[in-house]
Amino acid sequence: MKRTVPLIIAIVAGFVLLIANFIPFAESWGLTAQEWFNILAVGAMVLGGGNLVKLHLMKVSSKRKGWGYSVVTIACFFGTLFFGLLKIGVHPNPLTPDYAWSGYYLENGSTLWWIYEHMVVPLTSMMFAMLAFYVATAAFRAFRAKNTEATLLLVTAGVVLLGRTYAGVWLFEGWLPESMQWLRFDNLTVWIMDIPNTAGTRAITIGIALGVVATSLRILLGVDRSYLGQD
Amino acid sequence: MRKQIHHILAFVMALSMAAFATAQSPAPPSALSVSDTPNDSGKSVDVTWSLSETDIFNPLNADATQMNPELIVSVYRIERMVTDSSSAEAKQEDLQWRQIAEPSAGETSFVDRTVQLGWTYNYRVCAVDNQGEASSWIVSESLVKPTMQIFDMSKAWLAIFMILFGGFVAYFINEARSGKKLWVRKIAGLEAIDEAVGRATEMGRPVLFVAGIQDINEIQTLAGLTVLSRVAKTAAEYGAQIEVPTCRSLVMAAARETVEAAYLAAGAPDSYQPDKIHYLTDEQFAFVAGVTGYMVREEPAACIYMGGFYAESLILAETGNHIGAIQVAGTAMPSQLPFFVASCDYTLIGEEFFAASAYLSDDPLQIGSLKGQDYGKFLSVLILIIGIFFATTASLSGDGDGFGAGARDYIKNNMLGSEGLGSFGGGNTDLEGDDS
Numbered sequence: 136m137k138r139t140v141p142l143i144i145a146i147v148a149g150f151v152l153l154i155a156n157f158i159p160f161a162e163s164w165g166l167t168a169q170e171w172f173n174i175l176a177v178g179a180m181v182l183g184g185g186n187l188v189k190l191h192l193m194k195v196s197s198k199r200k201g202w203g204y205s206v207v208t209i210a211c212f213f214g215t216l217f218f219g220l221l222k223i224g225v226h227p228n229p230l231t232p233d234y235a236w237s238g239y240y241l242e243n244g245s246t247l248w249w250i251y252e253h254m255v256v257p258l259t260s261m262m263f264a265m266l267a268f269y270v271a272t273a274a275f276r277a278f279r280a281k282n283t284e285a286t287l288l289l290v291t292a293g294v295v296l297l298g299r300t301y302a303g304v305w306l307f308e309g310w311l312p313e314s315m316q317w318l319r320f321d322n323l324t325v326w327i328m329d330i331p332n333t334a335g336t337r338a339i340t341i342g343i344a345l346g347v348v349a350t351s352l353r354i355l356l357g358v359d360r361s362y363l364g365q366d
Numbered sequence: 367m368r369k370q371i372h373h374i375l376a377f378v379m380a381l382s383m384a385a386f387a388t389a390q391s392p393a394p395p396s397a398l399s400v401s402d403t404p405n406d407s408g409k410s411v412d413v414t415w416s417l418s419e420t421d422i423f424n425p426l427n428a429d430a431t432q433m434n435p436e437l438i439v440s441v442y443r444i445e446r447m448v449t450d451s452s453s454a455e456a457k458q459e460d461l462q463w464r465q466i467a468e469p470s471a472g473e474t475s476f477v478d479r480t481v482q483l484g485w486t487y488n489y490r491v492c493a494v495d496n497q498g499e500a501s502s503w504i505v506s507e508s509l510v511k512p513t514m515q516i517f518d519m520s521k522a523w524l525a526i527f528m529i530l531f532g533g534f535v536a537y538f539i540n541e542a543r544s545g546k547k548l549w550v551r552k553i554a555g556l557e558a559i560d561e562a563v564g565r566a567t568e569m570g571r572p573v574l575f576v577a578g579i580q581d582i583n584e585i586q587t588l589a590g591l592t593v594l595s596r597v598a599k600t601a602a603e604y605g606a607q608i609e610v611p612t613c614r615s616l617v618m619a620a621a622r623e624t625v626e627a628a629y630l631a632a633g634a635p636d637s638y639q640p641d642k643i644h645y646l647t648d649e650q651f652a653f654v655a656g657v658t659g660y661m662v663r664e665e666p667a668a669c670i671y672m673g674g675f676y677a678e679s680l681i682l683a684e685t686g687n688h689i690g691a692i693q694v695a696g697t698a699m700p701s702q703l704p705f706f707v708a709s710c711d712y713t714l715i716g717e718e719f720f721a722a723s724a725y726l727s728d729d730p731l732q733i734g735s736l737k738g739q740d741y742g743k744f745l746s747v748l749i750l751i752i753g754i755f756f757a758t759t760a761s762l763s764g765d766g767d768g769f770g771a772g773a774r775d776y777i778k779n780n781m782l783g784s785e786g787l788g789s790f791g792g793g794n795t796d797l798e799g800d801d802s
Contacts, residue, residue, distance in 0.1 A: 157525055262655055269681055340716075
């Protein structure tokens with residue numbers, strides 16, 4: 136029963152979404168299924184939040200290594216929850232001024248907005264900015280000319296890298312004959328991106344599309360149940 | 367007396383000129399046409415018109431300096447009325463002209479999504495200039511009654527392909543069920559999973575599994591969970607510890623079920639620790655911070671990433687590389703694949719990732735579906751080759767209306783596009799710069 140009911144729900148929801156894609160009359164069914172999912176996801180947030188708090192409380196109570204960070208996490212969790220739920224600093228909606236909580240929860244100037252703008256956004260940007268360094272280290276490793284393929288990759292990457300900058304134009308200015316202008320890095324970059332790169336990406340995309348359909352069919356037909364905890 | 371008459375006449379002329387000047391209005395739009403939106407559930411109407419002659423976006427006005435700035439069209443005003451009085455639910459205001467939209471200058475179409483199925487409507491459009499002056503109305507020559515189509519014919523070819531593909535899959539599942547041995551090539555990345563878990567066991571370090579950052583309604587997350595099932599089973603058999611941080615609450619719940627069942631199947635239900643499968647946060651980069659923090663602190667010996675990833679893929683994979691973990695990744699995000707390839711030991715590219723669950727299960731039925739997938743691929747390649755052939759012949763012959771061009775356009779617009787079964791004929795579609 137524990138497996139059968141979720142399996143039936145998955146199969147029914149899958150077929151509803153499939154039919155909704157082809158039959159205009161059933162369009163709203165797909166939207167309804169999506170709404171059900173959203174409601175479930177919101178309910179599950181409580182589950183996730185509860186799990187987060189529980190694990191960190193356990194870490195604090197047992198004074199495991201790094202328990203101080205858990206205290207910060209719990210404090211931030213409840214602080215944000217408090218300011219967000221109570222809408223501290225949010226003005227009532229002008230259309231319904233009598234209802235104190237009717238304002239937009241992320242209204243400019245509210246406490247939650249401040250937390251988001253001045254804490255979440257900078258921290259997120261910081262993590263995102265780190266990508267630049269990771270790209271450099273990954274590129275260094277990937278572009279080492281260990282074999283023919285890696286050498287080809289290195290040359291291609293060099294051409295595209297230079298072609299994306301003014302150096303791609305500047306290097307060939309004044310001396311390359313008109314008939315060989317296609318050799319300029321900026322022109323080669325356009326060719327590499329439009330032809331081999333697009334072809335490769337499309338090949339992968341077609342494979343992915345077929346894989347998605349095959350996996351969906353396995354799930355819809357109940358052949359693959361491993362996601363339910365059963366091989 | 368004569369002088370007074372001249373003054374009066376001059377005054378009257380000035381007045382009439384002023385009146386004429388203020389009464390100047392923009393040119394109306396033309397060629398208004400209304401039609402029921404095809405392949406829909408009868409809840410929308412397509413309205414199209416041609417630009418006003420005083421619309422700055424009209425090609426006639428290439429030299430905008432020659433235009434009277436006061437007459438330049440600012441918006442088009444669209445009004446609608448219900449003409450079928452038998453529509454019992456129609457209110458009095460519906461039976462009169464009523465404004466429904468004001469698209470900007472340069473727009474030549476509007477989709478009215480506020481109509482009722484089965485009611486009959488009439489539409490009219492006028493142009494409004496910067497001064498707020500409206501042109502005369504142009505009324506549609508025909509009425510329109512939105513109707514519902516039983517089947518979305520624009521997706522007819524998609525349905526045909528799905529039936530064909532489903533047929534292949536069903537056929538090979540049946541073949542497998544009847545006992546026929548089906549061969550599937552080895553996937554190095556999946557073979558490496560056992561090796562990675564074994565290494566973690568030997569080193570006495572945990573195995574980290576990340577099922578992407580998408581929710582459970584995404585197929586990539588489901589594919590990731592099927593791999594998790596195998597990883598957890600192997601970990602249970604070897605006695606390795608597995609850590610599964612999740613980015614979504616529902617994924618956490620599903621992952622717990624998966625891992626618990628895997629431990630049970632491996633005969634080690636007591637080793638299952640639900641707290642090892644835990645929720646971190648929905649926020650993308652906060653999740654990455656949490657996972658990479660864990661990686662740096664605990665130094666897992668194996669990191670397995672299977673699911674839908676975005677920009678965080680490289681941060682995770684590079685951190686794993688930095689701590690010296692053996693890494694296996696699988697995703698169907700084409701833009702993230704290069705990052706995983708550069709940083710991980712093994713990467714399941716696109717379709718391999720989706721084949722993983724069938725491959726790992728050793729279940730003949732699932733292997734049969736893989737075989738069906740291969741035949742679907744063969745069909746796709748066949749259409750590609752035919753398309754390339756016709757596109758090449760049409761290009762070489764230079765005949766834009768010949769059979770080759772027609773076949774090319776039919777494949778492009780009907781089979782791969784959204785024009786449905788349609789009719790086959792010559793075409794002159796410009797392929798230049800088209801990314802469809």
